[in-house]
Amino acid sequence: MDxxxxxxxxxxxxxxxxxxxxxxxxxxxxxxxxxxxxxxxxQYGLTSLLFMLAGFFLIAVMRWSIAFPGEPLPVIxxxxxxxxxxxxxxxxxxxxxELIGYAISNDLYNSFGAMHGTIxxxxxxxxxxxxxxxxxxxxxxxxxxxxxxxxxNMASYHLFLLGxxxxxxxxxxxxxxxxxxxxxxxxxxxxxxxxxxLYWLIAMVIIITSSLxxxxxxxxxxxxxxxxxxxxxxxxxxxxxxFVTAFLLLLAFPPLEVGALLQLxxxxxxxxxxxPTGLAxxxxxxxxxxxxPLLYQHLFWFLGHPEVYVLILPxxxxxxxxxxxxxxxxxxxxxxxVYSTLVLGFLSxxxxxxxxxxxxxxxxxxxxxxxxxxxxSIPSVIILTCLFISLxxxxxxxxxxxxxxxxxxPMFGIGGLTGLPLGFNYSDIHxxxxxxxxxxxxxxxxPGTIFALIAGIYFWYPKLTGRYMSEFWGKVHFWxxxxxxxxxxxxxFAQGMAGMERRMADGGAGYSVAxxxxxxxxxADQFLKLNVNITFAAYALGLSQIPFxxxxxxxxxxGRSVESDNPWQSTTLEWQTPTPPPHGNFxxxxxxxxxxxxxxxxGAAQDYNPQNQKS
Amino acid sequence: xxxxxxxxxxxxxxxxxxVFGILIVGTIFTVLASYIHFxxxxxxxxxxxxxxxxxxxxxxxxFMHLIEERQSIxxxxxxxxxxxxxxxxxxxxxxxxKPLYSVMP
Amino acid sequence: xxxPYTVKNRPDTGLYNAKIGIWLFLASEVMxxxxxxxxxxxxRVTAQEGEWPTELLNVPIGTVNTLVLILSSVTVVxxxxxxxxxxxxxxxxxxxxxxxxxxxxxMIKSYEYRDKFTHHDVILTxxxxxxxxxxxxxxxxxxxxxxxxxxxxxxxxxxxTALHEAEEEANAHGGGHHHTEDRKIxxxxxxxxxxxxxxxxxxxxxxxxxxxxxxxxxxxxxxxxAYFWGPGSRMWKKNPExxxxxxxxxGLFWHFVDLVWIFLFPILYLL
Numbered sequence: 001m002d003x004x005x006x007x008x009x010x011x012x013x014x015x016x017x018x019x020x021x022x023x024x025x026x027x028x029x030x031x032x033x034x035x036x037x038x039x040x041x042x043q044y045g046l047t048s049l050l051f052m053l054a055g056f057f058l059i060a061v062m063r064w065s066i067a068f069p070g071e072p073l074p075v076i077x078x079x080x081x082x083x084x085x086x087x088x089x090x091x092x093x094x095x096x097x098e099l100i101g102y103a104i105s106n107d108l109y110n111s112f113g114a115m116h117g118t119i120x121x122x123x124x125x126x127x128x129x130x131x132x133x134x135x136x137x138x139x140x141x142x143x144x145x146x147x148x149x150x151x152x153n154m155a156s157y158h159l160f161l162l163g164x165x166x167x168x169x170x171x172x173x174x175x176x177x178x179x180x181x182x183x184x185x186x187x188x189x190x191x192x193x194x195x196x197x198l199y200w201l202i203a204m205v206i207i208i209t210s211s212l213x214x215x216x217x218x219x220x221x222x223x224x225x226x227x228x229x230x231x232x233x234x235x236x237x238x239x240x241x242x243f244v245t246a247f248l249l250l251l252a253f254p255p256l257e258v259g260a261l262l263q264l265x266x267x268x269x270x271x272x273x274x275x276p277t278g279l280a281x282x283x284x285x286x287x288x289x290x291x292x293p294l295l296y297q298h299l300f301w302f303l304g305h306p307e308v309y310v311l312i313l314p315x316x317x318x319x320x321x322x323x324x325x326x327x328x329x330x331x332x333x334x335x336x337x338v339y340s341t342l343v344l345g346f347l348s349x350x351x352x353x354x355x356x357x358x359x360x361x362x363x364x365x366x367x368x369x370x371x372x373x374x375x376x377s378i379p380s381v382i383i384l385t386c387l388f389i390s391l392x393x394x395x396x397x398x399x400x401x402x403x404x405x406x407x408x409x410p411m412f413g414i415g416g417l418t419g420l421p422l423g424f425n426y427s428d429i430h431x432x433x434x435x436x437x438x439x440x441x442x443x444x445x446x447p448g449t450i451f452a453l454i455a456g457i458y459f460w461y462p463k464l465t466g467r468y469m470s471e472f473w474g475k476v477h478f479w480x481x482x483x484x485x486x487x488x489x490x491x492x493f494a495q496g497m498a499g500m501e502r503r504m505a506d507g508g509a510g511y512s513v514a515x516x517x518x519x520x521x522x523x524a525d526q527f528l529k530l531n532v533n534i535t536f537a538a539y540a541l542g543l544s545q546i547p548f549x550x551x552x553x554x555x556x557x558x559g560r561s562v563e564s565d566n567p568w569q570s571t572t573l574e575w576q577t578p579t580p581p582p583h584g585n586f587x588x589x590x591x592x593x594x595x596x597x598x599x600x601x602x603g604a605a606q607d608y609n610p611q612n613q614k615s
Numbered sequence: 616x617x618x619x620x621x622x623x624x625x626x627x628x629x630x631x632x633x634v635f636g637i638l639i640v641g642t643i644f645t646v647l648a649s650y651i652h653f654x655x656x657x658x659x660x661x662x663x664x665x666x667x668x669x670x671x672x673x674x675x676x677x678f679m680h681l682i683e684e685r686q687s688i689x690x691x692x693x694x695x696x697x698x699x700x701x702x703x704x705x706x707x708x709x710x711x712x713k714p715l716y717s718v719m720p
Numbered sequence: 721x722x723x724p725y726t727v728k729n730r731p732d733t734g735l736y737n738a739k740i741g742i743w744l745f746l747a748s749e750v751m752x753x754x755x756x757x758x759x760x761x762x763x764r765v766t767a768q769e770g771e772w773p774t775e776l777l778n779v780p781i782g783t784v785n786t787l788v789l790i791l792s793s794v795t796v797v798x799x800x801x802x803x804x805x806x807x808x809x810x811x812x813x814x815x816x817x818x819x820x821x822x823x824x825x826x827m828i829k830s831y832e833y834r835d836k837f838t839h840h841d842v843i844l845t846x847x848x849x850x851x852x853x854x855x856x857x858x859x860x861x862x863x864x865x866x867x868x869x870x871x872x873x874x875x876x877x878x879x880x881t882a883l884h885e886a887e888e889e890a891n892a893h894g895g896g897h898h899h900t901e902d903r904k905i906x907x908x909x910x911x912x913x914x915x916x917x918x919x920x921x922x923x924x925x926x927x928x929x930x931x932x933x934x935x936x937x938x939x940x941x942x943x944x945x946a947y948f949w950g951p952g953s954r955m956w957k958k959n960p961e962x963x964x965x966x967x968x969x970x971g972l973f974w975h976f977v978d979l980v981w982i983f984l985f986p987i988l989y990l991l
Contacts, residue, residue: 144723258755659991674979
């Protein structure tokens with residue numbers, strides 16, 4: 001670590017380091033190659049928000065194709081044609097035969113679908129939830145001056161960025177990016193004759209390596225660098241959530257790395273790990289065979305399921321911090337939360353094959369995975385229940401972060417409960433690969449995790465910048481997002497139960513009653529029409545984020561200043577530092593005397609008791 | 616393994632050399648065992664893996680000082696073993712519960 | 721301002737940061753190789769008759785390589801113990817020996833790789849299969865040394881002595897009855913030809929993947945060892961305790977690499 005005594009910098013990224021202090025390490029050292037966990041957290045945060053925007057752009061284009069198959073894309077159609085020549089299909093006026101615009105081809109739809117999933121999961125939500133929030137908040141909350149391995153921390157960000165750029169780079173190669181869905185099942189992924197899949201695999205290996213380094217760093221930090229007096233049961237729940245998440249990443253990602261490596265070998269070295277004997281695909285001649293396509297699915301979902309908890313646990317951590325702070329009372333059942341999280345972590349490793357009921361698994365193993373899947377819902381319900389009960393009798397402050405945190409509870413509830421029919425193998429046979437599944441996991445991640453993360457941004461923003469984000473625009477952002485989020489994802493349950501399959505560029509029009517008047521089980525018109533509603537709701541949801549984006553940047557310099565270093569009157573250690581925290585975080589090394597949620601202690605002078613003060 | 620005096624280190628060095636001997640003997644045993652062709656394939660595999668496990672345990676316990684390591688490291692390795700076992704056993708069970716290849720008549 | 725416990729142990733956990741860090745990293749490595757081992761087992765148990773050749777690898781060479789790696793594991797722990805005894809010269813000796821062992825290991829491994837890449841498998845138009853080392857190749861014919869001929873449906877790398885006819889086993893190579901004279905095969909008689917690379921079949925695929933990944937670990941570890949032997953050892957003068965820790969941590973990684981090989985050797989060479 002450099003021994004430079006860094007000076008307090010004032011919020012904005014841009015007014016950095018032009019020599020108002022002769023110890024100043026310079027712009028590059030301070031903001032690009034920084035080893036300070038706070039800067040790295042912000043780097044992760046901004047990068048992943050940008051990726052989230054990119055992921056949203058992809059789905060916006062896809063939703064147009066779903067709602068209006070074959071109709072020219074407005075506004076960006078010709079732009080897309082310029083960048084991805086050969087992958088758009090020109091649309092001609094049926095009467096005059098004139099070119100009236102471009103629609104996306106089915107291949108491009110598949111590419112966008114695969115990249116939407118990959119970007120959202122691996123490049124947007126996980127880095128934001130785990131790396132960004134974890135980096136910024138965890139060392140502060142445990143009273144450490146930095147992460148245990150600051151240079152490793154920098155390396156993991158740069159690897160993440162590199163992986164992300166490789167992934168984005170695949171948009172600009174001939175044939176476009178990977179097309180086989182975010183799951184990249186073999187042999188489909190192996191047999192598509194473009195290089196996009198190769199980029200996908202290489203990018204994934206880099207991103208996984210970055211995550212592994214990050215996970216090692218987090219666990220080591222939480223074990224080794226807790227301030228004196230910060231015992232395990234005095235750890236804020238957010239840190240517990242990040243701790244378990246780091247373990248999930250550490251132990252679940254390597255099998256996916258193996259999965260990606262073997263697929264890479266299949267593509268590059270001509271092996272057939274996933275290619276069975278007798279495979280007959282015209283683009284794949286001369287494979288030696290003897291492989292197992294199911295092996296890939298096992299390796300993928302061994303990560304895939306813990307990944308769900310990687311997405312959700314940090315969100316639960318953020319929400320519990322905000323709820324405790326804004327109800328002004330301790331979290332109900334702190335220990336139940338902690339133990340539930342641990343149980344969740346353990347069980348999440350032995351439920352993965354519930355994603356594979358339709359692969360022809362036997363009944364015994366299906367029953368096993370169905371049973372563990374039902375058991376794992378118990379700790380999730382305990383956590384949610386604890387958070388609900390925490391609201392009871394609190395004098396709740398309905399500020400923007402709290403609104404998002406409150407919305408998280410029922411939204412995640414819907415997402416979780418709709419997962420139960422998918423966990424039973426009988427009902428899954430009907431629902432598998434339909435829009436019901438899409439609705440289910442988007443409820444978990446979008447109004448669940450992403451709401452919680454947005455709540456976290458509003459909540460910790462005053463610590464980062466010394467200014468509040470606008471309350472008014474925050475509430476506009478919340479209500480619009482809340483309404484349109486539900487309008488977007490709620491109808492998908494109905495579509496899915498009616499049997500509408502996912503991953504179709506025409507949104508199921510090919511299977512409609514109109515096109516197949518005599519077929520049994522064709523899609524009724526009312527479900528197809530919902531596609532249009534969903535598309536416009538999704539666009540409105542996108543527009544609702546504009547107040548947030550403006551608010552985020554505007555408030556850096558123009559927002560209302562905080563009155564003190566602890567504007568939310570919080571107990572945890574990150575608020576007991578200068579604002580923004582300097583390099584090294586604490587002016588005096590903190591000592592911890594109390595639990596994390598000592599709000600409204602009877603007889604105390606104020607309604608909160610910071611962890612570093614004797615009560 | 617930190618904070619040990621020179622005496623203990625010297626003693627430990629003797630142990631390392633002993634373990635070295637054990638590992639060499641183990642390697643020779645594995646090779647010899649593979650030349651005996653048991654009729655039972657499971658026995659062949661079991662014996663080879665047993666010797667390998669014994670050798671690996673010696674490396675882990677003495678060279679990697681696990682025998683006197685701290686609880687938190689045991690915990691981490693315990694988790695890892697559990698999840699590794701889960702991955703291996705459940706994957707194999709899933710592939711065995713129904714044959715991957717159904718032979719067509 | 722320094723991150724605490726980079727050198728000294730934290731009292732309640734009894735560990736310094738890098739040690740918990742390397743153990744966590746090794747835990748993820750266990751899952752990495754664990755997943756590969758699981759893949760190996762899954763592929764092997766689902767392989768059909770003739771799809772999984774055995775006893776193709778050279779056991780004596782593999783044994784030598786195992787011993788080399790075990791020796792390097794001892795020298796690396798001795799290097800650390802020498803530092804504990806304040807004997808920097810001995811440390812240099814042992815650490816240097818470790819690097820040399822690593823290089824020998826990689827050299828032997830690449831010799832084995834070359835041996836496989838030059839071994840060709842040929843299916844003849846008459847339904848027989850011949851495999852042997854390619855010694856000559858022209859536009860009309862190829863010449864294989866130590867050829868072995870058997871029906872094509874026996875599968876790639878079939879060895880008649882394997883498993884069943886143990887009493888015929890006389891050759892330390894674990895091979896069958898090799899003809900001593902070279903075999904000349906006209907290209908017009910060849911239906912299909914491949915060498916024993918990872919593309920040959922699933923056994924070779926997993927063999928090259930497992931040993932290749934392991935070899936990458938050996939090379940990476942050797943580079944770190946060499947750094948600590950050379951320029952990195954200057955730290956000994958400034959901060960001997962931290963340097964000793966570094967040697968311990970890099971040693972832990974090295975032992976793990978050794979440990980993986982202890983399992984790789986029987987499952988790839990012997991079973």
